[in-house]
Amino acid sequence: MRKPLFLIMVVTLVVMCASLFVVKEGQRGIVLRFGKVLRDDDKKPLIYNPGLHIKIPFIETVKNLDARIQTMENQADRFVTMEKKDLIVDSYIKWRISDFSRYYLATGGGDVSQAEVLLKRKFSDRLRSELGRLDVKGIVTDSRNRLMTDVREALNNGTSGSDEELQTNTADNAIASVVARVERETNGGPQPSVNPNSMAALGIKVVDVRIKQINLPTEVSDAIYQRMRAEREAVARRHRSQGLEEAEKLRAAADYKVTRTLSEAKRQALIIRGEADAETTKLYADAFNKDPAFYAFIRSLRAYENSFNNNDMIVLSPESDFFRFMKSPKGTTR
Known part of the structure; x- marks a missing residue:
């Protein structure tokens, strides 16, 4: 009796758990x-x-859609400005789902x-059209x-289809075909409040x-860069x-100053x-005038000292006047 009751309780609990689902x-x-x-x-x-919501267990399933703001990174692409100059533009888009039912149908199940x-x-088509209206200066400044x-x-x-510079036919046609499929699936008529070539027609809102x-292109x-380098x-x-010229000027000025200083020093x-x-000559002259014999004697002694202090050989006549102070009083050389 207890076993069937337990099985019934387990089955009931499983059915209840399968009937409930939570949307975060x-x-x-x-x-x-x-x-x-x-x-x-x-x-x-x-x-x-x-x-918390209820569904029919084992028959119904739940598909969750993200309601938060999502980021789509765009690959860098080439665009042409009003000046016919190419630019490589890297961008991103912030978007979220504004109409979940339309979004689900338009994207084939979310x-x-x-x-x-x-x-x-x-x-991409819209940015290309807008960039084609501006020059490079306007793109990178306040514009x-x-x-x-x-x-x-x-x-x-x-x-609007009346824009002269509208270049989004390809994207608009793709969105229009999706919108037409959504209208067929919902069996509803056209909605004037939603432009068929806008992202609102897909249930998407672009936040930023x-x-x-x-x-610039490579x-x-x-x-x-080559021109700037040159x-x-x-x-x-x-x-x-200019530095070499200044160095030569400084070097020439320094050489001139050195030469002038050395010349002045040599002159002094x-x-x-x-x-x-002159002073020495004057002193010698004064000394010679006071005692010429003594001066001659001193000069001869210095000559003897400079002549006889090495092993050099001097050949002179004994009667030479060079030896006059080395002679004995009798007149003979010692």
């Missing part, structure tokens, strides 16, 4: 019954807000990649913020559009030549030496 905060739920979306009276998918493909095509605002508004609200980086950048090298050579030395020689 930041998500929306869509219930599928046998693979088909549950719809309301207007043939639109039923959307479940965050919270496929994010399909939504981003359509969004990227629309954004850049206005450009991003115009692109965002064009994505959200669409563009930003350009991360703007670069070949243009290389040419600019200009910098020319400036460097000019500075080097010669003057001092001449004055010293």
Whole structure:
């Protein structure tokens, strides 16, 4: 008796657990019954807000859609400005789902990649059209913020077919075909409040559009860098030549100053030496005048000292006047 009751309780608990599902905060739920979306009276998918909900167990399944803001990174692409100059633009888009039922039908069951493909095509064509109206200066200055605002508004609200510079036919045709399929699936008529070539027709709202980086093409950048390098090298050579010129001037001035200083020093030395020689000669003359014999004797002693202090041989006649102070009083040489 207890065993069947226990089995009944287990089965009941399993059925209750399978009947309940939770939609997390930041998500929306869509219930599928046998693979088909549950719809309301207007043939639109039923959307479940965050919270606890009930479904038929084992028959219905839940598909969750992300309601948060999502970021789509765009690969850097080449764009042409009003001046017919190429730019490589790197950008990203912030977007979120605004109409979950329309988004689910337009993307074939909430496929994010399909939504981003359509969004990227629309954004790329619209950005190309907007950049074609501006020059490079306007793109990189204050016009850049206005450009991003115009692109965002064009994505959200669409563009009129009367625009002369409208270049988004390919993307608009793709979005229009998706919108037509959504209308067929919901069996509803056209909605005047939604532009068929806007992202709102897909249930998407673009929150923000930003350009991360703007670069020149590689070949243009290389040419600019080569020209800048050549200009910098020319400036460097000019500075080097000016430096060498200044160095030569300083070196010449230093050499001239050194030569002038040395010449002045030599002149002063010669003057001092001449004055010293004159003073010496005067002293010798005074001494000679006072005692010429003694002066001659001293001069002879110095000559003997300088002549006889080495092993050199001197051949002189004994009668030479050189030996007059070495002779004995009798006149013979010692």
